[in-house]
Amino acid sequence: MNSTIELLLSHRSIRKFEDKPVSDEVIKTLVQCGQAAATSSNVQGVTVIQVTQDDTREAMAKLAGGQPYVASAGAFLVYCADLRRPMNACESQGGEFSAGMMEHFLIASVDVALAAQNTVVAAESLGLGICYIGGLRNNPAEVTQLLKLPQQVYPVFGLCLGYPDQSPEVKPRLPVEAVLMKDNYDESTQDALRDQYDAQLREYYKTRTGGNKDSSWSEEMRALVGKESRPHMKPFLADQGFATK
Amino acid sequence: MNSTIELLLSHRSIRKFEDKPVSDEVIKTLVQCGQAAATSSNVQGVTVIQVTQDDTREAMAKLAGGQPYVASAGAFLVYCADLRRPMNACESQGGEFSAGMMEHFLIASVDVALAAQNTVVAAESLGLGICYIGGLRNNPAEVTQLLKLPQQVYPVFGLCLGYPDQSPEVKPRLPVEAVLMKDNYDESTQDALRDQYDAQLREYYKTRTGGNKDSSWSEEMRALVGKESRPHMKPFLADQGFATK
Numbered sequence: 348m349n350s351t352i353e354l355l356l357s358h359r360s361i362r363k364f365e366d367k368p369v370s371d372e373v374i375k376t377l378v379q380c381g382q383a384a385a386t387s388s389n390v391q392g393v394t395v396i397q398v399t400q401d402d403t404r405e406a407m408a409k410l411a412g413g414q415p416y417v418a419s420a421g422a423f424l425v426y427c428a429d430l431r432r433p434m435n436a437c438e439s440q441g442g443e444f445s446a447g448m449m450e451h452f453l454i455a456s457v458d459v460a461l462a463a464q465n466t467v468v469a470a471e472s473l474g475l476g477i478c479y480i481g482g483l484r485n486n487p488a489e490v491t492q493l494l495k496l497p498q499q500v501y502p503v504f505g506l507c508l509g510y511p512d513q514s515p516e517v518k519p520r521l522p523v524e525a526v527l528m529k530d531n532y533d534e535s536t537q538d539a540l541r542d543q544y545d546a547q548l549r550e551y552y553k554t555r556t557g558g559n560k561d562s563s564w565s566e567e568m569r570a571l572v573g574k575e576s577r578p579h580m581k582p583f584l585a586d587q588g589f590a591t592k
Numbered sequence: 593m594n595s596t597i598e599l600l601l602s603h604r605s606i607r608k609f610e611d612k613p614v615s616d617e618v619i620k621t622l623v624q625c626g627q628a629a630a631t632s633s634n635v636q637g638v639t640v641i642q643v644t645q646d647d648t649r650e651a652m653a654k655l656a657g658g659q660p661y662v663a664s665a666g667a668f669l670v671y672c673a674d675l676r677r678p679m680n681a682c683e684s685q686g687g688e689f690s691a692g693m694m695e696h697f698l699i700a701s702v703d704v705a706l707a708a709q710n711t712v713v714a715a716e717s718l719g720l721g722i723c724y725i726g727g728l729r730n731n732p733a734e735v736t737q738l739l740k741l742p743q744q745v746y747p748v749f750g751l752c753l754g755y756p757d758q759s760p761e762v763k764p765r766l767p768v769e770a771v772l773m774k775d776n777y778d779e780s781t782q783d784a785l786r787d788q789y790d791a792q793l794r795e796y797y798k799t800r801t802g803g804n805k806d807s808s809w810s811e812e813m814r815a816l817v818g819k820e821s822r823p824h825m826k827p828f829l830a831d832q833g834f835a836t837k
Contacts, residue, residue: 350595351595351713352625355625358630375768379765380597382765382768383602384603387724389763391765391766391771395771395772395773397775400775433813433816435786437810439786440813445817448821448822448823449822450821456701457705464629465709465713481699494777497779500777503698520627523620526638526640527642528639528640528642530644530645531739532739532740532745541677541681564634565685567634568682572679572687573687578695578837581694581835590835
């Protein structure tokens with residue numbers, strides 16, 4: 348155990364921030380930390396767009412399903428998977444870009460997540476709080492239009508950053524025994540571990556909400572994967588030039 | 593600047609390791625650090641399989657395109673996107689799993705990357721070196737078979753971990769001005785910044801290889817995105833139950 352590991356283990360999303368901007372210098376350092384993460388074949392398939400206009404941030408807060416901290420956090424970044432830069436580089440060498448490959452889509456999306464997580468760790472090491480905003484994928488075409496994203500670029504998620512004005516508890520995760528396996532995928536203990544986690548998470552919600560939220564992980568998962576989630580994503584991605592073959 | 597940010601900025605992949613295993617206790621802590629990362633709607637779509645059998649590690653080294661450190665690193669983990677656990681949870685509540693959603697595929701793949709990057713940062717904070725192995729996607733069906741991955745689980749990448757036996761330079765990245773934009777996607781300065789980076793990377797390769805490698809980023813990108821990359825990924829993913837709608 349060391350201070351970095353303690354920092355990682357103490358992560359929780361922050362959704363209430365002080366009314367205090369994050370300086371351009373800090374943002375630049377955080378994005379550079381993101382760039383320092385591994386990237387598949389050095390493709391660096393990431394563009395970060397900082398949204399600074401109040402009206403655009405208000406619009407994004409609504410597009411994300413009504414998340415006011417998108418507008419009120421010290422800074423708001425949109426993480427975009429970007430194959431346009433490598434495409435242009437390829438074409439500058441007389442190559443012909445192979446559009447729509449699932450593999451390239453995956454490479455760029457994973458690059459975005461690796462970079463963003465480094466930025467998050469750096470931000471938290473400076474005392475900032477963060478919240479990922481997957482809700483931007485509720486309305487990805489509108490977000491794409493607002494940010495004037497060209498073909499071969501798409502918004503993967505947003506990231507709120509700011510000085511925390513709350514201190515929520517760390518949310519319990521699945522037992523590590525459920526997610527770490529040796530040599531083979533093994534389902535033999537999954538049901539028992541899930542029952543254990545269901546009970547733990549129910550208790551966490553009850554305590555945190557003074558009894559108002561009474562739910563287990565399995566109930567949450569029924570709501571999440573028991574329905575068609577964002578069925579517009581596949582056609583949207585295809586329109587932007589991604590994941591068609 | 594602080595020690596965490598210095599750590600992040602000093603990342604480089606390690607491909608040569610001391611002949612020394614990474615203890616089970618350390619692996620467990622590193623995976624727990626991964627679990628502490630943000631996860632979309634708490635889905636925790638990640639399973640980590642530690643490959644401990646020598647013959648399986650040798651096989652994976654070959655399947656990854658001939659990367660001997662897959663077999664020789666102190667530990668080798670395969671990061672799997674896992675929708676099977678939430679599927680089972682959903683079904684335990686009487687729900688019906690909505691298979692094949694592109695959105696769920698993206699959620700699980702991003703979850704994997706966020707968790708892995710936390711594990712990487714934790715590992716490096718302990719003095720370990722790492723190397724991501726995207727090469728597992730050269731032969732994902734064979735990897736899936738070796739690890740007995742069921743439907744709704746797929747291997748996103750591998751991760752070598754171990755005590756470094758080399759100390760390569762940090763590889764230069766694109767200028768931060770190229771990847772950080774304000775309010776809109778802006779291509780006006782991209783060509784000039786790419787030229788600058790092409791020259792810088794060429795110099796880095798020349799110095800590092802004693803003049804043997806003479807290549808720019810644009811040339812690398814022509815080789816990478818100027819051809820169909822892993823065209824088997826889309827049908828493979830569909831076979832495993834991912835990203836069909």
